[in-house]
């Protein structure tokens with residue numbers, strides 16, 4: 001089996017619990033979508049379904065990399081708004097699509113309560129889009145891609161991305177890619193051009209390669225001309 005139980009202590013209620021995880025040693029990348037969603041060979045469970053850690057005893061939920069470093073203020077907010085009203089729900093076992101989405105919804109709601117950065121909220125929404133893509137739920141995939149785009153757009157303009165542990169090039173690239181997915185091709189091309197001319201692009205060769213490929217595709221689709229024709233028609 002590709003899964004195991006990981007022992008954790010909740011930083012909010014201090015209870016100990018076990019949660020399901022996918023063994024990273026079993027993961028071999030098969031393909032990667034242009035928005036960096038990876039698909040793996042021969043694993044029954046995709047790790048994206050288990051990225052949210054959710055304490056069954058108090059309801060505190062967060063993406064794994066943020067789960068332990070919650071501030072004192074954050075703990076107080078979760079106790080007040082979640083823990084004291086918590087009716088036990090347990091998502092520590094193998095998750096189906098509904099369970100995975102529910103865990104993400106809790107993580108998103110709680111991150112909003114704690115006034116987390118837009119880039120962090122966007123990361124949660126992007127993962128929710130990916131879970132839906134994994135199950136072929138296109139309608140919900142696009143709903144969450146749209147939410148991600150709005151949050152990343154704001155984050156790019158307003159936030160110190162480096163301070164938030166995010167990479168400006170990657171976020172800019174994702175804004176471009178999601179714009180393309182949502183049909184805003186001219187905007188996608190504008191972002192990809194902005195990315196490849198950024199001085200720090202040399203530190204991120206993977207993104208550079210993806211952005212250059214995207215520019216070629218978009219140019220071959222005559223995106224600029226298409227938009228001009230549309231403008232003339234209007």
Ligand SMILES: [Zn+2]
Pocket residue numbers: 010011012013014015055056057058059060
């Ligand atoms: Zn807890």
